[in-house]
Amino acid sequence: MSDNASTSQATSPFVPSSTSVGAVMRKVIYALIPGVVLYMILFGWGIVINIILASVSALLFEAIMLMVRGRPLRMFLFDGSAVVTAILLTLALPPMLSWWIPVLGSFFAIVVAKHLYGGLGYNPFNPAMMAYAILLVSFPLQLSLWAGPLDLIAQPLTFVETLNYSLFHQLPGAMAFDSLTAATPLDYLRTQVGLGQTVEAITRAPIFGLLGGQGMEWVNSAFLLGGLWLLYMRIISWHIPVAVLASIGSISGLAYFLDPAVFANPSVHLWGGASILCAFFIATDPITASTTPLGRIIYGLGIGGLTFAIRTWGGYPDGVAFAVLLMGLVVPLLDHYTVPKVFGARTDRGNQ
């Protein structure tokens, strides 16, 4: 092919794209920062150590997989997607963990859920949620021990003490691990309901704070802020967050209205678990979400509904991860049946 022929095959637009995958991922990371910082202030150093462990190992696995698969290393390694996955995974895990759990999680997320399915853009399931789900079924004990909010704990750990726990599983002096942990609001709710307590009485416990989770409510509010910023920056569209929150809020609201003795109030559902993080950061993962406007709304509604169902009747305290994975299964179907009407579609003529 002559030079002229090849240049004339270059096709419009000749205006370069103004954004990049890296820029998008970086903005998602920025939006997570306020929540992570509050998390650290309110729950101790564990989250920071886990994020570092998960991110570094995620980048390492990413690099290895890219080399194995013969993909351009620089372009993909710095697109930020591995770090976003690592942070989201870490946020799903309890903050006090042995080092190998976040690292193993990164392995499942990057190697199994992402690269074995074809890498960036090709994975059918959200890698962070997939890894979390695998860890949850494999290590249910470790993943159910959550660090309590610092103001409910007698003697919080320092950074070095936390690191020491993460790496060597050692706590200072005679401290028992139990003294650091507390059931999460949703976990507490489920065990107490199991013991025959009324929800009204349960949710008066200090762990529920003002809005639905002592400490967690502020972390979630910070995630909400970050999410709104992403909306403003047009990194995500409003459909999924609105649908997720609306469906969790309205379903739990309806249940609470019908029988407040059995069902927790919507505030607990919205602020007590991972609902907000899910609505703005997990369910909005573009690769595994539906891409049509209507499809996104149905996808979000489904996640909200499933989350409520799993929390209320399922086997786990929070249901976000499984809800996202389950709805991920129906995305191709949603995309197929929710193709928007083309501009001037003939069937619209009656409306004109």
Add this chain to the structure above:
Amino acid sequence: MSVLLLTALALAFGVFLGFVAIKFRVEGDPIVEKIDTLLPQTQCGQCGYPGCRPYAEAIASEEAEINQCPPGGEAGVQALAELLGKEPMPLNPDNGVAEEGPAMLALIDEETCIGCTKCVQICPVDAISGAPGFMHTVLDVYCTGCELCLPPLCPVDDCIIMVPVEANIRTWKWSNPEAVGAVL
């Protein structure tokens, strides 16, 4: 009792099935039609059958493999495999090779044509016009490029040749962006 009932049921269904088979009998063999629409209709006979339709019938009766049609190319084999639920296989080299590049049409050199009508008679789509003793010509809108009229059928060397279809802006195609290698 139950034996009787079952026998009666079997009889009833048998009668019903027999009735349906006669009443709703499908004329012809739809699978042959379906196969035929996937074949390129070049009518070149490279498959070893005297045209696309006979080859379609042979495939339908499992007498022929799906990889005997060079003009259909690998894409054709793929489509047939999909239709028939078979494994795709490479083209059988015995039937010829799929030719890349522009479509070819037959062209008769009107100076050397002796008017023997051999090509007129063999052309499967009546794309050659001419009378005994008069010069023949190819109607290029009908020519499928089957090459049946080429020597040795044509007794004159270089009288009938294959020429590529001239490119114009109406048939020109954009390149595949993937071929440029710009996409991962």
Add this chain to the structure above:
Amino acid sequence: MNKLWRFNGGVKLSGFKSLSNAAGVKRPPLPKRLYLPLQQHIGAPAEALVEVGDKVYKGQLIAASSSFISAPVHASSSGTVVELKKHIIAHPSGIAEDCIVIETDGKDEWHSSISALSNPDALDLDELRSRISEAGVVGLGGAVFPSGAKLKPTRSIDTLVINGAECEPYITCDDRLMRTRPREIIRGLLLLRRLVNPTECIIAVEDNKPEAVQHLRRAIDELKSEGIGSVSTVRVVAVPTLFPAGGEKQLIKVLTGKAVPQRGLPYEVGVVCLNVGTTAAVYDAIYEGKPLISRLVTITGPNVKHAANYEVPIGTPVQHMLDIAGADDTGGGEQNRLIMGGPMMGHVLPNAQVPVVKATNCILVEPKADVVPTTAMPCIRCGSCADVCPMHLLPQQLYWHARGKAFDKLDHHNLADCIECGCCAVACPSKIPLVHYFRFAKTEKKEFDAKAIFADQSRVRMQIREARIAQRERELEERKAKRKADRLKKKKAKAAAAAASANASVDDQDQASNGVSV
């Protein structure tokens, strides 16, 4: 202020309009040779009326319209026809098509038939329409649809839209035209108004061209004070600058809120839409009697010394214009990438020998050094492309199916409705050349459909041939059987006769017929 509507998506772009819109219209010297393609419009190519050696004059008809959707070609200057040949034309393929080549004599003499009409307002409508068609007027906004065919709507028209939006970056020829010839545009509009009889007329200009709006409004006031009453139905509307506001369907949506039906035409919603350049060409054709033989072309680019709008005779080689505009000091095609049209929807020219045609609104000279090759990343399905798509398509889905050449899926996602505006590609974080994929898929689909039609045709012809052969064989059989029977009868008769008279012999003549019928 009148209500305006919004169309879905669109992108905000830097205009780069000041590169070329400051200077007035320039008239370049004549080129030595003019290359006039017979097909510069949508529809059937024109048929050449001249032969090599013919002397032609400026404005003379040299190729005639060949059908209802076609347009004639006129000589853009005086000279001699030196060749009728295939010459490379302004098309991304770089394919040569039929052209009439005129060697100019430098005198630029008008043909004797060209003269201003004494009383154009007295023309009846059919006469007006045919004069517009005969002048070779086609849509100068880029679609080059023969204008005459647009001006006989089959239903009543509410709005006549004159498109001066010019939403592509860099291009300023319509801007300059509206500033230089506002009166002519409005008088051309009034002619069109007589033809389509709308209730209102709107000239739409993007609000990044305030001078053009001002000039047009002033011209309307002037004409009003001169006593032309019909001008009071004309409004100049500034529309928000958002690419592709100048797209016909998008502009109609913005101005009237109506959506032109899918794969339909504006008249179906009571709108006729023409470009400002076309409107001025209509004025020239009717009031001056001049056919469309030149147009304003923006020659622009970061390194073009005299970037401006030029009144270029149709058929002028691009190279000639580059020389004049000082764009080509370093070797033109070698150092620069030449884009005909704007950066969003234009195409790369195969070389600088292609002639300027009726569709050429802009030559953008892009230094090759500025062209950065980008590698696309995988699609992350973010949906930014769908957010900006003015046609409500899902480019990310189209992209998947284009890669797999899944024609039925591409249909399901309305590939045919893509206007190739380029918004999706500009919005794509993965930098996927989406429009290239869609163009590729469209031409693949076209070929696929053509092949299917050809295959059907071949199948039918094969069946007809087989039926004919079978028929002939049957006839031969019948004839043979009949002869056999005849012979038997004769034999019997002979035997009977022999038995009777015992002396007769008849010659049996075999008449094998071996004729060839075609």
